[in-house]
Amino acid sequence: MLLSSSEVMWISQASVLNLLGALWIIGLKAAEPDTGSVSCALRGISSPPAFSKEGHFIIGGVFSFHYYLRIVQHNYTNHPEPLQCTGRMYTRDLRFARAMQFAIEEINNRSDILPNVVLGYQIHDTCSVVPVASKIALQFANGNDPKITLASSCPKVASVTAVIGDSSTTPSIGMTRLLGLFGVPQVSHFATCACLSNKHEYPAFFRTIPSDHFQAAALAQLVKYFGWMWIGIVRSDSDYGNNGVASFLRAAQKEGICVEYSVAFYRTNHRSKLERIAEVIRSSTSKVILAFIALGEMRLLMEELAKKPPPPLQWIGSESWMTDQEILKSGMFAGAVGFAIEHSVIPGFRRFLLDITAAQVSQSPVLREFWESTFDCTMPRTQTEVDLMQVKLCTGTEDLSAVQIPYTDTSQLRITNMVYKAAYAIAHAIHRVVCDNGQNSQVPRCNKTEFVEPHQVLEQLKKVNFTVNGYPVAFDSNGDPVATYELINWQTGEDGTMQFITVGRYDASQPKGQELSLTKKITWLNGQTQIPVSVCSESCPPGTRKAVQKGRPVCCYDCIPCGEGEISNETDSLGCASCPDEFWPNSKRNECLPKPVEFLSWDEVFGIILAVCSIIGAFMVVVVTGIFYRHRSSPIVRANNSELSFLLLFSLTLCFLCSLTFIGRPSEWSCMLRHTAFGITFVLCISCVLGKTLVVLMAFRATLPGSNVMKWFGPLQQRMTVICFTFVQALICTLWLVLSPPFPSKNLSYYKERIILECNLGSAGAFWAVLGYIGLLAVLCFVLAFLARKLPDNFNEAKFITFSMLIFCAVWITFIPAYVSSPGKLTVAVEIFAILASSFGLILCIFVPKCFIIVFRPEQNTKKHVMGKVPSKAL
Numbered sequence: 001m002l003l004s005s006s007e008v009m010w011i012s013q014a015s016v017l018n019l020l021g022a023l024w025i026i027g028l029k030a031a032e033p034d035t036g037s038v039s040c041a042l043r044g045i046s047s048p049p050a051f052s053k054e055g056h057f058i059i060g061g062v063f064s065f066h067y068y069l070r071i072v073q074h075n076y077t078n079h080p081e082p083l084q085c086t087g088r089m090y091t092r093d094l095r096f097a098r099a100m101q102f103a104i105e106e107i108n109n110r111s112d113i114l115p116n117v118v119l120g121y122q123i124h125d126t127c128s129v130v131p132v133a134s135k136i137a138l139q140f141a142n143g144n145d146p147k148i149t150l151a152s153s154c155p156k157v158a159s160v161t162a163v164i165g166d167s168s169t170t171p172s173i174g175m176t177r178l179l180g181l182f183g184v185p186q187v188s189h190f191a192t193c194a195c196l197s198n199k200h201e202y203p204a205f206f207r208t209i210p211s212d213h214f215q216a217a218a219l220a221q222l223v224k225y226f227g228w229m230w231i232g233i234v235r236s237d238s239d240y241g242n243n244g245v246a247s248f249l250r251a252a253q254k255e256g257i258c259v260e261y262s263v264a265f266y267r268t269n270h271r272s273k274l275e276r277i278a279e280v281i282r283s284s285t286s287k288v289i290l291a292f293i294a295l296g297e298m299r300l301l302m303e304e305l306a307k308k309p310p311p312p313l314q315w316i317g318s319e320s321w322m323t324d325q326e327i328l329k330s331g332m333f334a335g336a337v338g339f340a341i342e343h344s345v346i347p348g349f350r351r352f353l354l355d356i357t358a359a360q361v362s363q364s365p366v367l368r369e370f371w372e373s374t375f376d377c378t379m380p381r382t383q384t385e386v387d388l389m390q391v392k393l394c395t396g397t398e399d400l401s402a403v404q405i406p407y408t409d410t411s412q413l414r415i416t417n418m419v420y421k422a423a424y425a426i427a428h429a430i431h432r433v434v435c436d437n438g439q440n441s442q443v444p445r446c447n448k449t450e451f452v453e454p455h456q457v458l459e460q461l462k463k464v465n466f467t468v469n470g471y472p473v474a475f476d477s478n479g480d481p482v483a484t485y486e487l488i489n490w491q492t493g494e495d496g497t498m499q500f501i502t503v504g505r506y507d508a509s510q511p512k513g514q515e516l517s518l519t520k521k522i523t524w525l526n527g528q529t530q531i532p533v534s535v536c537s538e539s540c541p542p543g544t545r546k547a548v549q550k551g552r553p554v555c556c557y558d559c560i561p562c563g564e565g566e567i568s569n570e571t572d573s574l575g576c577a578s579c580p581d582e583f584w585p586n587s588k589r590n591e592c593l594p595k596p597v598e599f600l601s602w603d604e605v606f607g608i609i610l611a612v613c614s615i616i617g618a619f620m621v622v623v624v625t626g627i628f629y630r631h632r633s634s635p636i637v638r639a640n641n642s643e644l645s646f647l648l649l650f651s652l653t654l655c656f657l658c659s660l661t662f663i664g665r666p667s668e669w670s671c672m673l674r675h676t677a678f679g680i681t682f683v684l685c686i687s688c689v690l691g692k693t694l695v696v697l698m699a700f701r702a703t704l705p706g707s708n709v710m711k712w713f714g715p716l717q718q719r720m721t722v723i724c725f726t727f728v729q730a731l732i733c734t735l736w737l738v739l740s741p742p743f744p745s746k747n748l749s750y751y752k753e754r755i756i757l758e759c760n761l762g763s764a765g766a767f768w769a770v771l772g773y774i775g776l777l778a779v780l781c782f783v784l785a786f787l788a789r790k791l792p793d794n795f796n797e798a799k800f801i802t803f804s805m806l807i808f809c810a811v812w813i814t815f816i817p818a819y820v821s822s823p824g825k826l827t828v829a830v831e832i833f834a835i836l837a838s839s840f841g842l843i844l845c846i847f848v849p850k851c852f853i854i855v856f857r858p859e860q861n862t863k864k865h866v867m868g869k870v871p872s873k874a875l
Helices: 005-026 091-108 130-142 169-182 212-225 239-255 271-283 295-307 325-330 349-354 358-363 365-375 383-388 415-434 454-461 605-630 635-639 642-662 668-702 715-739 764-787 797-821 825-856 863-867
Strands: 038-041 051-053 057-063 068-070 084-086 119-125 147-150 162-164 186-188 205-207 230-236 258-265 288-292 314-317 337-340 465-468 471-474 484-492 498-507 516-518 544-548 557-561 583-585 592-594 743-747 755-760
Touching (some): 057 091, 057 415, 091 349, 169 186, 205 415, 212 239, 230 271, 239 258, 325 498, 415 465, 605 642, 642 668, 668 743, 668 755, 668 764, 668 797, 668 825, 797 825
Parallel strands (some): 230 288
Antiparallel strands (some): 038 147, 051 119, 068 084, 337 484
């Protein structure tokens, strides 16, 4: 039966007890008071190595040939059976072990490293489980002898000087925790967990493969590079997967990458858990999935997904499975990309792999199992078995070069080179301990009889720095090498088979942001050449901003249009920026444009109409002036005070023309002119009307017996009245211009989307004083004219002045609320309309009736008719 998770925990606890027992055994010598020797016996049964070689210095090796552990139920009446690996053999790890053998044999044949020193090895299978790894670690520390004699001359050293392995993170952690207590250095070729860089917890751990800290950063940069903001993650529920994904998530968070789901499982979990994870992958919305997963779990996941293939997904792989030939051949993950250790070439290694004799196979249980599974035959143990067996027998002469399995594949030597480098690193460290590289001697002199304690090798491993077969080997303060990766893409070749294609490189030693470089085009899922898209929400176009959806990751958002007066000119903008005061967004709200400037211009219809009306009014005044001038000696003209009439006509002409100063772009001079000209001309006009009204009243008073009032209101007095009234307005306007004159300004508050170019009054009080003074004169004129409206003249001018003043007052009374409430250029239009309306009212009421009589009723233009001697007829 297979090992369950509870049993793994129980065996782990048993391993701890074994450790305590071993420590107690070693501590017996210190507790013994006399100097005699102490004999001890190991409890338990030592596991024989899969491969071994005697030598002056022994290097331990641990690899995972299998991935399952067979145990039996204990009856507590007999000693428990030794832990035994079971399940299918994975020949890739067998190749790793053979690489260690090859490197040690190569070192033994060299004269520059450990000359005349033979390195031996003990290589074990850990099944990639902690209990077996812990037991082997204790075995490396204690030795294999069942009887131990501790004497005063005992060197107290472990049975190995250093250990290479394991192929997985979790067993490596268990081993280094134990080996570190004895100072035995461990150099792993495939344990990548970033946690192992902590020298406080793992002081004796080294590795030739980069830490997952760098791989996680590389994966995050890769995901960011291709714009995948919405991904799923499946990981091994182990130190490798959990720590690796934790490092990735920290890096991904900095890059703004969101994770839809992160699921984990271990190969010993119940099948139902794997089924649930497969269903999560099938139902996910993300199109990209990161598999930070060990090789054993990846094969199980592949088998489960093959039952009901999910929609096309872009797979991103970690180095543990990205270069596995068996998964590649399945074709399920075509287009996958991921990082892998740089491929290498080890001269002579392939020949060494294929050179396995029948004698070697028959003597090694591991090679026998490998041989039988590779050639589907049975290797006989004895001649009797040969006679009795009815199955296909192995001859020992089968050709390994004819089979294509991970063991014989030397085209992608990646992790294998890490084993090769680890063996050389340990050899260099031992060399630095036992050899003397004298200056006068070309060949180093080595003391092969010297007792080498593991902590000596540990210290020298920190200092090694060499190059072997073109590959640099050195460790930093954390026991890690320089991190470099190849970016691998699974592409379909011309022959239709899947191939590993190197499409880029990641070098952690490069400046930030330049670590990742692509050298070839990538073929994505389904053979596409276009980068797959995987986002939770589509990108927000310029003119909108992202609004995070409540309760969901930041990559899931709604695109909200920018508010009034705001823009965003970038895709996926987090916020909108307000336009400057004189700018306003365009319709797409992705650009600030200058606000249109609004004023009453000459070229718009409204401005043209008002200008035409102003000119027509002025022309009417000119026509009336011509008629009056031509008939200046006629009674009707003489009776209405021709001097004031001509002055009134002149002021009306100015009133009509001053309205033109309100049209056009406001300038400093036009702003000062329009208001002062309007105020002075209208006061001049009303003053003339008021003078005419007073003349009418005084004339009536002069007809009374004994009245001499007309001598006090003669032409001179009339002129002075007009001048005095006008001077007061001129004085007000002068003070206005001196103290706080009107000036052109941009009104940005009334309309948000456009600028009103207007004349700021400067002093509002002065403006209303000007209007108030005009209104005061108009009201006074209206009252006096109203009082004189029934005087006994056929042509009583007071009646027409009353009507004109009534119109004038009505216009300007309605002007005030209209002026205050009118927006933009309508304010100016209202003011022009008031000027024109009141001016037309004056000319129509005062002068048009007289012109009508002069032109069309000349018979009424007589002194008798004007004096009221002739009955008047209705006009």
